[in-house]
Amino acid sequence: MMNLLDRNATIGSVVAELPQATDIFKDFNIDFCCGGHRKLADVIAEQGINETEIYERIRLAQEVRKSEYESNKNFNEMNSLALSSYIEDTHHSYLRRALPDIAEILNTILRVHGKNHMELFEVYRLFGGLKTDLEQHLLKEETMLFPALYQDYKNQHEILHLSSDIIGEHEAAGKILEKLRTATNDYKVPDDACGTYERAYAMLEELEKDLHQHIHLENNILLKDYDPR
Known part of the structure; x- marks a missing residue:
């Protein structure tokens, strides 16, 4: 240790x-x-x-x-296949469920509350960009990065190039998350917020938490030997 x-x-x-x-x-x-x-x-x-x-x-x-008894998975001991499979089954699956649900609920509260809360237009814009970026990001990982890692002895140059792209996209997503937190005043709902409004902000905060863990697993463990920084 x-x-x-x-x-x-x-x-x-x-x-x-x-x-x-x-x-x-x-x-x-x-x-x-x-x-x-x-x-x-x-x-x-x-x-x-x-x-x-x-x-x-x-x-x-x-x-x-x-x-204490350690109930969490030991990600450090997983090989590339096991860790990438875990990421895909856990974090990619979550994003494919959450992204359309959040888009729909943000559209709803924007229509109802946008007139009195102009910041929702910025929240909607930022999330829209994040959603588009993440959807293509997941495909790049699943169709290019993860398969290359499975046979890393054959694809060192490809992995280095892909890792640089992937980590760069992680940083871009991180910046959008920071802007979303600022635009939502740290996900604090206004006094006149309805239950749907509260749910929307809770879903965005949950998305932020999941993405932080997702990016951590990839940047700091899965791709640590290929990080160009």
């Missing part, structure tokens, strides 16, 4: 070793998916985070993990 308190540890390596760290990083507003390649110590310094507090929380979480 790696030393998670090592100042040279990257954000992604900490999360890969200790999945519970995702909640800690969220509390400190640390990007653990697209920014997973960065050293945690550097981000702590740049964002003015209390170093003692965050490292103590990581240490405690690590101790809890050691003492």
Whole structure:
């Protein structure tokens, strides 16, 4: 087991070793998916985070993990076939269900509340772009990246090229998620919001959570040996 308190540890390596760290990083507003390649110590310094507090929380979480039964999958020990299959069965399947449902519910609240909440037009625009990007992204992974990883000894050049594209698309998706969170005021619904409005924002926040985990698994574990950054 790696030393998670090592100042040279990257954000992604900490999360890969200790999945519970995702909640800690969220509390400190640390990007653990697209920014997973960065050293945690550097981000702590740049964002003015209390170093003692965050490292103590990581240490405690690590101790809890050691003492409790580990029910989560050990993604680090999965080979490319197993991990890509898990990603496709779990995260790709979720997106194919969630994206059209969110598009429909956003259309509904925009028609009803858009006149009084102009920010919904921006939310609808941002989500529309994210939906289009993700739909082609899933196809690229399933038809090109994952098959190439299955036979990595034959496709090193292709994997490197695809990985660069995939990671770049992850970063673009991450930026849209940040803009959506800003446009929705951290998914805080207005006082006159109806139940459908609340459901729409809850679905968007759930999408953000799933995408963060999805991107983390790919950037920091599946493609860690092919990351051009």
